[in-house]
Amino acid sequence: MTFINKTCTNETCSNHGNCITATVKDRYNCNCEPGYFGKKCESDLITISTAKGTRSLKRGESPDAQLNITSYDGNVNVNVRDQNNVKINSVTTSNISSSNPSTTLTINIGPIDVPSTTILYKFVAGPQGNNPSYSRMVTLTLVVSDACDISPCKNGATCQYLTAEPYFNCTCQSEYNGTTCEELKYKLNGNCKYHVNYYYQKTFAEANTTCNSLGGTVAMMKTDAIQDLIESQIIALYGNGGDTIAFWIGAYKPHTDWLWVDGTPIINGKCWAWTDVSNEDGYLFMSSYATKRNNMKWFNNDGATTRGYVCEVPTVDLCSSNPCLFRGTCLTNGCQRTCKCSDGFTGNNCETKTIPTIAIVVTCVGIAIAVALVVLWIIKKKRSRNEEKKSARIQRSKDASTISPYETTVLSNSGSPSSSKQIQRESPYIYDNDTTCYEQPMSTIKKAKNNRETYENINPHKTCDIKSDSS
Incomplete structure (x- = not known):
């Protein structure tokens, strides 16, 4: 017991003890309440605190409360009480000693299964034993929000809170997937x-x-x-x-x-x-x-x-392989791919070369002209040959009128030339209109009595050289 040279008042023992006046003048001492010590009862035997008195969390989350504890009364027992002051947990320290009176204690207080609200948790530390004579308390304020309150689920999905991250679950419509049903199936x-x-x-x-x-x-x-x-x-x-x-x-x-x-x-x-x-x-x-x-x-x-x-x-770039040949343009529509071909090419990949329309027209016109020229040449050639034949026949007709194998002079009995007359007899010679000579007669010509037959410039024994038209 320590005596102090001061008159006893209520504040002399820090309001945590009784001040007793000593027998010595102007001296007193402090009789401390349970849980306090010191000359003036100014020190706690046990202290408890937390670094963060208020925390925000999601519904379903299980937060950890970190407590700083110092005890000069040995190891302590810590009771946890919820917002209804119901004890939900109790933890005892194990490493406090006179040489090491301080420790850190971590206590999990989840899951927090309440709708969006603010709740208060209490942590009460006291000496070991069933009925401690004193205790110290610290509170933790929890601001709880329901993750479904911000409507995280998309595309008509329903939301339910979970006791694990992300502390909500989306039940998707049949067409969607993903944590928030943002992905299409x-x-x-x-x-x-x-x-x-x-x-x-x-x-x-x-x-x-x-x-x-x-x-x-x-x-x-x-x-x-x-x-x-x-x-x-x-x-x-x-x-x-x-x-x-x-x-x-x-x-x-x-x-x-x-x-x-x-x-x-x-x-x-x-x-x-x-x-x-x-x-x-x-x-x-x-x-x-x-x-x-x-x-x-x-x-x-x-x-x-x-x-x-x-x-x-x-799912891929359908044109990445450059399928369109000869500078064709690759086009896509959905999963369908087509090639827009350059002039002169066709086919699914523009692989076939085409003949331009003008070339086809020119070619056809050229063929038609060539055929017409051939036909005209044939007609002209035929006409020319017919003209030659006609000229030959006309010439032969002229020659036949000059040198006639049918002409016969008949003299009367009087022998007078004036009484003579021309008689046309059938020629013993055969005349071919397509040749320029006569064939040799088949029988001998006989002379009639008192008549004279004359064959001018005709040699009946001369053979003909007959030429065909083809020559």
Whole structure:
């Protein structure tokens, strides 16, 4: 006991003890309350504190409370009480000693399963034992917010809090994936992926805009295999039964023919719901009306009705391999690739060289002219030969009138020349109009009595050299 040269007052022992006046004049001593010590009871036997008195956290989180403890009364026991002052935990230190009176104690107080609010937790430290005569307390204020309050789940998903990061869970619609349902579900097929969406129903134009924003277009059911793939995805997402569902596909009729959105004609027509559909205008959608979802049919309308849609999106750059030859331009529409060929080339990859139209015209005109010239030459040649033949016949006719083998002079009995007359007799010679000579007669010419027959310039024994027309 220490005596102090001072008159006792209430403040003499720091309000934590009783001041007792000593027998010696002007002296007193302090009788400290439990938990205090020192000349004037100015020191705590146990102290407890936390570095951060207020913390913000998510609903479902399990925060750690870090406590700084100093004890001059040996190891201490720490009780944790919740916002309702209910003890929820108790921890005892183990490493405090007279030479090392201080320690740090970490206590987990989760999970915090309350809606958005502010709550207070208490940490009470006291000497070991069931009924400590004193204790020290520190409080921790928790500002709790529900992670679902900020609507982290997208695309129509529902949110529930979790007791682990990110302290919420999104239950996605069938068409989406990801922590916040931000990712689209796709069905892969080679270098193409397909997205089916019935949650966000759109007009045809809106569906096409959405598919374009994904880097693709409204899906084209160009083959049975593609339609089968899409139907399997529809069944996986929505089941094979239930109400009628319908989805836009990439086809329309701008004028007289149905086309896919890449401009190619529709060849596979087995999925028409009925013949009248193929004869009408508008835009196509596939529907389970009057059938099942594994055998959907094609219907049409003006495109203004909202319904589900199917997108096709390439997974690679379809033009990266430079498939178009001879400076052709590679174009893509969804998962379809085409080549716009330079002049003079054609084919899927512009691999075939074509003859220009002008060259074809010139060639055809040249051939026609050549044929005409040949025909004219043949006609002219034939005419020339006919003219030669005609001239030869005329010349022979002239020669025959001058040198006639048929002329005969007959004298009368009187012997007077005046009474003589010309008689035309049948010639014993054969005259060929196509030759320039006579053939030798077949019989001997006899002279009649008192008559004279004359054959001028004719040698009946001279043979003819007959020439053919070909010479």
